[in-house]
Amino acid sequence: MSKTKFYLRPLGILNKKDGSLLIKKDQAFIVNGFYFTHIELISRNKLIKKKTYQFSDFKKILEKKKKIRDLFANLSYKNNKIEKILFKNKRFSIFGILNITPDSFSDGGENTDLKKAVNYAQQMQENGASFIDIGGESTRPGADEVSPQEEIKRVLPVIQKLDHKSVNISLDTRNSSTMKFGILSGVKIINDVSGLNHDEKSVDIVRKYNIPVIVMHMPGNPKNMMKKNKYFDVVLDVYDYLEAKTDSLINSGVKRENIIIDPGIGFGKDYLQNLDLLRNISIFHSLGFQIMLGVSRKRFIDSISKESNPKNRIGGTISATLFGMSNGIRIHRVHDVRDVNQALMIFDKMMN
Numbered sequence: 177m178s179k180t181k182f183y184l185r186p187l188g189i190l191n192k193k194d195g196s197l198l199i200k201k202d203q204a205f206i207v208n209g210f211y212f213t214h215i216e217l218i219s220r221n222k223l224i225k226k227k228t229y230q231f232s233d234f235k236k237i238l239e240k241k242k243k244i245r246d247l248f249a250n251l252s253y254k255n256n257k258i259e260k261i262l263f264k265n266k267r268f269s270i271f272g273i274l275n276i277t278p279d280s281f282s283d284g285g286e287n288t289d290l291k292k293a294v295n296y297a298q299q300m301q302e303n304g305a306s307f308i309d310i311g312g313e314s315t316r317p318g319a320d321e322v323s324p325q326e327e328i329k330r331v332l333p334v335i336q337k338l339d340h341k342s343v344n345i346s347l348d349t350r351n352s353s354t355m356k357f358g359i360l361s362g363v364k365i366i367n368d369v370s371g372l373n374h375d376e377k378s379v380d381i382v383r384k385y386n387i388p389v390i391v392m393h394m395p396g397n398p399k400n401m402m403k404k405n406k407y408f409d410v411v412l413d414v415y416d417y418l419e420a421k422t423d424s425l426i427n428s429g430v431k432r433e434n435i436i437i438d439p440g441i442g443f444g445k446d447y448l449q450n451l452d453l454l455r456n457i458s459i460f461h462s463l464g465f466q467i468m469l470g471v472s473r474k475r476f477i478d479s480i481s482k483e484s485n486p487k488n489r490i491g492g493t494i495s496a497t498l499f500g501m502s503n504g505i506r507i508h509r510v511h512d513v514r515d516v517n518q519a520l521m522i523f524d525k526m527m528n
Contacts, residue, residue: 179221180219180220180221181219181220181221181416182217182218182219182220182243182244182247183217183218183219183220183247183412183415183459183462184215184216184217184218184244184247184248184251184459184461184462185215185216185218185456185458185459185462186205186207186212186214186215186251186458186461186503186504187212187213187214187215187216187228187458188212188213188214189210189211189212189502189503189504189527190204190211190212190213191211191526191527191528192211192527192528194211195210195211195212196211198211198213199211201232202231202232202235203230203231203232204231205231205251206252207251207252207458207461207504208253208461208466208504208506209267209504209506210504210527212231212504213230213231214228214229214230214231214234215228215229215231215234216228216229216459217229217234217237217244218412218459220409220412224409224412247462248462250461250462250463250464251461251462251464253461253464253465255432255433255465255466256433257388257433257434258388258433258436258466261364261365261388262306262307262466262506262507263306263506266306267506267524267528268501268506268507268508268520268524269306269307269506269507269508270304270305270306270307270508270509270510270513270516270517270520271305271306271307271308271309271346271367271468271507271508271509271510272297272300272301272303272305272307272308272309272510272511272513273309273311273472273509273510273511274287274293274296274297274300274308274309274310274311274334275287275311275314276288276293276310276311276312276330276331276334277311277312277313277314277322277330288330290333290334290337293334294334294337294338294341297310297334297338297343298338298341298343300513301343301344303513303514303517304513304514304516304517304518304521305513305517306344307344307345307346307364307365308338308343308344308345308346309346309347309348309367309509310331310334310335310338310345310346310347310348310358311331311347311348311349311367312326312327312328312329312330312331312349312354313327313348313349313350314398315348315369315398315443316398317398317401317402317442318398318399318402319398319399320399321397321398321399324351324353324354327349327351327354328353328354328357331347331349331354331358332357332358332361335347335358335361335362335363336361336362338362339361339362344364345358345362345363345364345365346363346364346365346366346367346390347359347363347365347366347367348367348368348369349366349367349368350368350369350370350374350375350378351374351375351378352375352376352377352378352380352381355378355381355382356381356385359381359385359387363387364387364388365387365388365389365390365436366378366381366382366387366388366389366390367389367390367392367468367509368389368390368391368392369392369394369398369440369443370392370394370397371391371392371393371394371418371421372389372391372421372425374397379425379428379430382425382430382434383428383429383430386431386434387434388434388435388436389430389434389435389436390436390437390438390468391418391421391422391425391435391436391437391438392437392438392439392440392443392468393414393417393418393421393438393439393440393443393444394440394443394444395443395444396444398443401443401444402444402446404444405444405445405446405449407449410445410449410452410453411452411453411456411459414439414440414453415459415460415463418437418439418460418463419463422435422437422463422465432464432465435465436465436466436467436468436507437460437463437465437466437467437468438467438468438469438470439453439457439460439467439469440470441453441454441469441470441471441474441476442470442471442474442475442476447475447476447479450474450476451476454471454496454499454500457469457499457500457503457505458503458504458505461504466506466507467505467506467507468505468507468508468509469496469497469500469505469507469508469509470508470509470510471492471493471496471497471500471508472493472497472508472509472510472511472512472516473486473487473489473490473493473511473512474489474493474496477489477492477493477496480492490512490515493510493511493512493515493516494515494516494519497510497516497519497520498519498520498523501520501523501524502523508520
């Protein structure tokens with residue numbers, strides 16, 4: 177007999193003033209610094225069942241079922257290391273995208289010149305980016321693989337220049353050798369779209385240098401991922417993958433405090449699957465990690481707005497980013513730092 181698995185999705189976000197009042201009455205709960213009033217309980221066995229509860233009613237279930245009580249405890253997660261590195265005195269953190277590539281989907285070839293790349297990174301920092309996320313390999317759908325040697329050649333000079341200028345750097349790479357050279361040159365966070373699956377030595381690097389890593393969901397690789405987007409339920413399947421992957425990493429010696437998760441919007445998901453993930457994004461809080469959301473200029477925005485030019489998708493990027501923030505997501509990877517930062521600042525002020 178197969179076991180029933182449970183999932184929790186926080187719903188009904190409140191501003192701080194109203195949330196503070198309701199939490200005293202046991203009518204609200206806090207997830208990642210945000211107040212919520214309702215919770216959806218999902219069970220998965222042969223069938224998937226969903227039911228939404230007011231928190232006051234849900235508490236009765238917590239008293240009866242230990243498995244659900246343990247899952248709910250994950251919603252109270254707090255990671256002091258990540259808080260210190262990413263947020264400091266801010267509610268949210270922006271990773272500004274810097275592609276040192278000739279073929280990225282929206283800005284390929286724009287920052288391959290060293291001086292231009294450094295200037296652009298500093299501009300993003302001034303506009304509100306907490307980190308500059310540097311990548312030397314395009315991971316757009318259908319992209320060809322780049323050798324680690326070529327990737328290092330592209331990114332290392334930029335990393336070294338920015339480190340001398342005290343810019344916080346994350347490195348978008350699937351390769352352990354690139355990770356090692358980057359870390360030794362000042363990189364503070366690794367962002368691996370393969371979830372540390374592409375290179376078997378990557379886990380050793382992350383463990384050895386005790387560095388935070390963003391673990392993303394992607395079926396296959398950039399070349400074939402859009403042919404592998406077969407899911408029974410995309411939200412629960414991605415959740416299950418990230419749960420199994422993070423458990424495996426922790427069992428391999430990677431510290432829990434070093435893990436950030438990313439559901440991988442656009443990576444092996446079609447338009448409807450991306451929307452399903454975004455609508456249910458708060459379910460990933462019950463894994464107990466900070467969550468990164470990367471919706472910037474993505475193709476699903478074109479599917480809705482019919483805007484084929486990625487650079488003209490700022491409005492869609494802001495809309496999806498704010499939706500993520502309204503579900504408690506605090507880490508956002510974007511191209512248009514100034515506009516997104518302004519939008520998040522206003523949203524955060526209205527909520528607090």
